[in-house]
Amino acid sequence: MIHLTKIIAAILVLLAIALGGYAWVLSRQPATPAPVATAPAASSSSTARVPTFAVVVATKPLPAGQAIPPDALRVEQLTINPAGAFRETTAVVGRVPVFDLGEGTPLLEGQLSSGLASRIEEGERAVAVKADEVMGVGNKVQPGDFVDVFVMLKSDSKDIDRSQARLLLSRKRVLAFGGASVDGLASKNIDGRANASSGAQQQQRGDAARTAVLAVPVEDINRLTLGESAGRLLLALRNPLDTTVPDPKLLAELPTAIQPPAPRRGEPPRPPLEGLDRAQAGLTTVDLVSGGVGGRRPTVESRANTTPTASTPRSPGTGGRSGLEVEMIRGDRSETVRY
Known part of the structure; x- marks a missing residue:
């Protein structure tokens, strides 16, 4: 009986x-923080860090091809x-959209017209002409310069005296x-990719435009x-x-080239053609x-029906060569040959 009591006492000890020992181990582990209290704070801090940007948007529909008024824009x-x-x-007022834009649409550079079209004044048109080193003042002409345009009209070898050179247009602005x-x-290469330095490189190399x-x-x-x-x-x-x-x-x-119809009886005289109307009439x-003067000369048929004066004696002392004058008609041109 005594031995059994000792055994039970040892087991209990x-x-x-x-x-x-198990209680000591549990006391050494750190306490787990409560997650409920920190969740709202983390959510509010992440919302406060979202950045915003000032962007110009349309306050009403903007039709293509019309200038943007100031009251159609706001910054959001x-x-x-x-x-x-x-x-x-x-930076947007006065620009022209290339397609219709709806209300609230952010305005982007690619949505607005740009390039040479925005540099042309009202009543003007951009016209390209062939150029070379001689025509372009030794490739010294630059965009933004003003030039006078001369024209050289050269006849054939038999009519060199009819060749002429004169001022055609004065003080015209060079766009490109x-x-x-x-x-x-940036100008574009053959494959369509932009090359911003091609214009400067061309001027440095002296390449012919x-x-x-x-x-x-336009007129x-x-x-x-x-x-x-x-x-x-x-x-x-x-x-x-x-x-x-x-x-x-x-x-x-x-x-x-095309004459407007004459005014009817009792109507006031019509003003001369200008601008697009004159351009439409042609030249x-x-x-x-x-x-x-050439447009008012008689035609070849009318001259053929008139009585020809084959020769006319020239009196001496008139400053020209003495002899006969014969009018020779070549197509729609006529010239006088002295013998």
Whole structure:
């Protein structure tokens, strides 16, 4: 009986020691923090760190092809910052959308017209003409310069005395020459990729430009196109501060290819054609070359029906060669040959 009591007492002592060791181990472990109290704080801090950006948006629909008024824009704080967005409305007022934009749409640079079209004044058009080193003043012409356009009209070897050179257009602005242009945009390679330094590299290498783009009043485009097709153009570089231009009243106005109908009886005289109306009426090559005299000369058929004067004796002392004069008709041209 005594031995059994000792055994039970020993077992209880060992059990007490084991429980005390387990309790000591539990007391050494750190306490786990309560997650409920910290969750709202983490959520509020992440919301406060979201950045916003000032972006110009449309306050009403913007139709394509019309200038943007100041009251159609506002600046909003957005959580996105699109590429090409504007931060101030002053940079967008007056620009023209290339397609319709809805209300609330952020305005981007790619949505607005740009390039040479935005550098052309009202009533002007951008016209490209062929260029080379001689025509372009030794490739010294740069975008933004002002030039005078001369035309050289050369006849055949038998009519050299009929060749002429004269001022065709005066003080015209150069929009582009070769790969450089006033819009400052990068020119493109053959594969369509932009090359921002191609214009500067061309000027450094002295490469010959193939085209020159001029800002020309719409009513003078007929003169420029006919002058280029009938002869050779030459650009004369001038100082931008020199604003002198020839007086158009000194020469007769060239007639148009298509004449407007005469006013009816009792109607007031119609004003002369200007701008697009004059450009629509056109211009003939013979009037450009002859200054308007050639268009009023009789035709070959009418001259054939008249009584010819084959020869006319010249009196001495008239300053010309003595002998006979014979009028020779070559197509629609006539000339007098002295024998």
